[in-house]
Amino acid sequence: MTPPRKLYVKSFGCQMNVYDSHRMADMLAPEGFAETVHLGDADLIILNTCHIREKAADKVYSELGRVGALKSAAAREGRRVTIAVAGCVAQAEGEEIVRRAPVVDLVLGPQSYHRLPELLARAEREGAVVDTEFPVEDKFDVLKAPSREAIRARGVSAFVTVQEGCDKFCTFCVVPYTRGAEVSRPVMKIVAEVERLADAGVREVTLIGQNVNAYHGEGPDGASWTLGRLLERVADVPGIARLRYTTSHPCDMDASLIAAHRDLPGLMPYLHLPVQSGSDYVLKRMNRRHTRAAYLEAIARMRTAQPKMAFSSDFIVGFPGEREEDFRATLSLVDEVGYANAFSFKYSPRPGTPAADMPNQIPEAVKSERLQRLQAALNRHQAAFNAQCRGRTFDVLFEKPGRYPGQIVGRSPYLQPVQVMGPKTTIGHIAAVKVTEIGANSLFGALEESAAGVEPMLMEA
Ligand code: SF4
Secondary structure, three states, X not given: OOOOEEEEEEEOOOHHHXXXXXXXXXXXXXXXXXXXXXXXXXXXXEEEEOOOOOOHHHHHHHHHHHHHHHHHHHHHOOOOOEEEEEEHXXXXXXXXXXXXXXXXXXXXOOOOHHHHHHHHHHHHHXXXXXXXXXXXXXXXXXXXXXXXXXXHHHOOEEEEEOEXXXXXXXXXXXHHHHOOOOEEOOHHHHHHHHHHHHHOOOOEEEEEOOOHHHOOOEOOOOOEOOHHHHHHHHHOOOOOOEEEEEXXXXXXXXXXXXXHHHXXXXXXXXXXXXXXXXXXXXXXXXXXXXOXXXXXXXXXXXXXXXXXXXXXXXXXXXXXXXXXXXXXXXXXXXXXXXXXXXXXXXXXXXXXXXXXXXOOOOOHHHHHHHHHHHHHHHHXXXXXXXXXXXXXXXXXXXXXXXXXXXXXXXXXXXXOEEEEEOOHHHOOOEEEEEXXXXXXXXXXXXXXXXXXXXXOOOOOO
16 A cells, blocks of 8 residues: 655635645545645645735745755655645736746645646646636535544634635735635535534534625525524534634624524624724725724624624724824724724735725834834733633633643633643533633633533544
């Protein structure tokens, strides 16, 4: 029997890329590839790239320098290493990648990874291959299901892509160009995937999409279902105790989604709802299609439906034309919502997007100063949110052993890491924890007595 070839996948960026990396590994498993965590052992290296952060393409080229050196060293020992670049930088750069980095054998966009085996075979026969088409076939129909072993190795919490692409065209964002138009998967195909995950021991599923709450997949009745209806159906899958979804757009917070937060105990009371700016002037220039008031109204409706709700968000400071008064509007929105967590960045132009060519680009020093002020406010709110967790009892889904002997780590409903001393057999369980200490990045606490043995062990070591 030929030994399995080794596959090393490095995933950059968002959860959608993590999910895509898993699905690429699933696609290659029947071709005789086994995943390795050691780059130096790999026969096939896939860089699954992200275009969101600043200088994304530069980072990929510098990473290619490193893996290219490995490829040359392997060649000197008579071993062939194949290098593939996937994801959004691959989609945006295309042929340019092979031109600048001839070590690359294959460039494939996010809509092509179900063709990996065929594309690799072509690259071996013909030399470098670039595939950044948006194919007509449904990649989800072609993708291979993960094995039970692969699911178990990935842990008790899993991502499931339900929607891809975006039709919103925010003026700063490349996603509509790299991921294409919005597409939603049919309800029952998602349910089948969740059932398979639950059957292998997954307890928590996060439904993901670039614009997940614009979900409009075909239901079993032939009608178009909303995300709220989909969540209700997925909540019925035996074994699934927790549900989350990300990333949402404020314009798509419809009544069914709000009702789902009211009615589904398994739907976590935590929502990532990017706002980007608190100023209507900037929101309009960003083409966000919502106002500050509409955003705050969505938050208020959520809080009325589910009083335990907490929120996280994304912010961009120094968008072209942002005045001090606009920035202050962002600070006041932060105070009004009181976020539990947030991601904030300085605006940086993405080639090909309308904002990159807008006049009134903001000087770097101003952006840095505003980012500091914003992050100080966000940190203050995060610390206040964490502080009020002290003394409270949360259900925690335990995911893995901690850093110290006897310690185990899980997540609260608000995604905070929670560390306790407890038996390893609690991993894979949801158990009640009383929070006793607040750390910089984690909560610390003790298992409540009733936690021992409350649920059957689903994950095997
Ligand atoms: S809604 Fe999100 S993914 Fe779509 S264009 Fe705007 S920022 Fe990008």
